[in-house]
Amino acid sequence: MTPSDPGGIDRADELLDEVDLELLDGIRHIFQATDPMPADLPERIRFALALRGLEIEVARLAAEEHLPSLAARGAERSRTITFDSDSLTIMIKVDANLDGTVRVDGWLAPPQLREIEMKTSTDSLTVTSDEQGRFAFARVPRGTAQLMVRPEDSGHSGAGRSVVTPALIL
Amino acid sequence: MGDRTPVTVRANQPDHSERIARLVSAARQGSEGALGEIVTELSPLLWQVARAAGLSTSDAEDVLQTVWLRLVAHLDGIHTSAALTGWLVTTTRREAWRVSAAARRQVPADSEVLSALPDGGPGSEEQVIIDDQRRVLWQAIGQLSPRCQKLLRIVAFVPRPDYAAVAAELGMPTGSIGPTRGRCLAKLRVLLAGDLEGSPQ
Numbered sequence: 410m411t412p413s414d415p416g417g418i419d420r421a422d423e424l425l426d427e428v429d430l431e432l433l434d435g436i437r438h439i440f441q442a443t444d445p446m447p448a449d450l451p452e453r454i455r456f457a458l459a460l461r462g463l464e465i466e467v468a469r470l471a472a473e474e475h476l477p478s479l480a481a482r483g484a485e486r487s488r489t490i491t492f493d494s495d496s497l498t499i500m501i502k503v504d505a506n507l508d509g510t511v512r513v514d515g516w517l518a519p520p521q522l523r524e525i526e527m528k529t530s531t532d533s534l535t536v537t538s539d540e541q542g543r544f545a546f547a548r549v550p551r552g553t554a555q556l557m558v559r560p561e562d563s564g565h566s567g568a569g570r571s572v573v574t575p576a577l578i579l
Numbered sequence: 580m581g582d583r584t585p586v587t588v589r590a591n592q593p594d595h596s597e598r599i600a601r602l603v604s605a606a607r608q609g610s611e612g613a614l615g616e617i618v619t620e621l622s623p624l625l626w627q628v629a630r631a632a633g634l635s636t637s638d639a640e641d642v643l644q645t646v647w648l649r650l651v652a653h654l655d656g657i658h659t660s661a662a663l664t665g666w667l668v669t670t671t672r673r674e675a676w677r678v679s680a681a682a683r684r685q686v687p688a689d690s691e692v693l694s695a696l697p698d699g700g701p702g703s704e705e706q707v708i709i710d711d712q713r714r715v716l717w718q719a720i721g722q723l724s725p726r727c728q729k730l731l732r733i734v735a736f737v738p739r740p741d742y743a744a745v746a747a748e749l750g751m752p753t754g755s756i757g758p759t760r761g762r763c764l765a766k767l768r769v770l771l772a773g774d775l776e777g778s779p780q
Contacts, residue, residue, distance in 0.1 A: 429764050435716045437735040443717075446626035450640055454622065454647045455615045467648040469677075470641045575644035 456530065456553055457576040464570040468492035468499055468556075492574045497558060499572070503579060510548040511579045517542035517558065524559040554579050596740045599660035607654045618647060621664065624736040625671045631729045632675035642674045661744035664737065668745050719770040727763035 471493040492499040501515040517523060520542030527534045527546050530553050538544040555576045560569030599620070605613035622643060629639035649670060650657075657663050720728055730749070737745045 428768065432716070432764060432767060433731070433735045435713055436720065436731050439713055439717045439720070440627055440732055440735065441623070442713075444627070444630055446623050447636070447640065450626070450643065451615075451619050451622050453640075454618050454644055455611075457644055458614055458618070458647055458651060459611055465648065465651065467645055467652075469645050469674075471681075573648065575641055575648065 453576045466494045466570045466572045468494035468572050468574045494572045497572050513546040515544045526557045528555045551579050595738050596660040627736050628671045629675050631732050634675050638678050645674050646670045661741045664741035665744035731763050
């Protein structure tokens, strides 16, 4: 799709002089200063990518909503987050526990029995959804976390792809 | 040569393409470290691409994660630094469109290019510390067309050997990024020259 064209590179470069390069350098510094990438983003991306060797299907963030928490404890709110992939919709609700961890209730659509892993920076928790597609992690440490829905028949190779979400901050 | 400005150091990395190609090859063979290095190197560019497309910071973060996750499935078809940068820029733009198009948020695309910049009025010094020279430059950028602003913003973060690939991905035939970028830079230089003439030195 991208023709490799060294001549094109040369032509493009020929049009730049020292002043242009300094201007581009200045522009880069300005945007680095005024609209910097969050410093922890690459780390979160690396965390989310630590699943090499797997066949994966990427679930995109489809919606996120903050609801007033019924527990009404301080500023704590309940979040619902929806992820969509080609084969699956994953919806989760995140509530704060009193001990500082969070509870995650989730639903898979279409409903199905699947093994679901919650990877956190310290740990990895695994639960199984019921026939209605419901699953729950009672206590998840706060911080970076990523959901992975295992292939239906993970015992056999080629049985399906894992569906993974981006890393999110709980 | 050794004490040249950062731009020269950055521009003349003869081994940039080779190094990235090696990292891509290692990543394809399962090296998390190599993939991590690529993430570190190219995420700042993709951040600017996503933000120049008008995304909020949180949407931009999500889009970057999606793009890198998708790369894992596409590594087999990517062998050169130029192909990698091109694929990443294109995919970031597509994912950004996808998010913008989801009518949940109305984002005026082009007018938002410089929205993250303080307005340059009194008091903005407290928000962002930029030296005077940069302040003049940034005010000049603000007078360029949205297309030029976006182009220069992205190009400023592209490793030079990958310009041609990115030009193609930005919808400009290879080679034409030169003149297009040249026009934007030329306008910028005219604006800066006018500003310097008008200022008391």
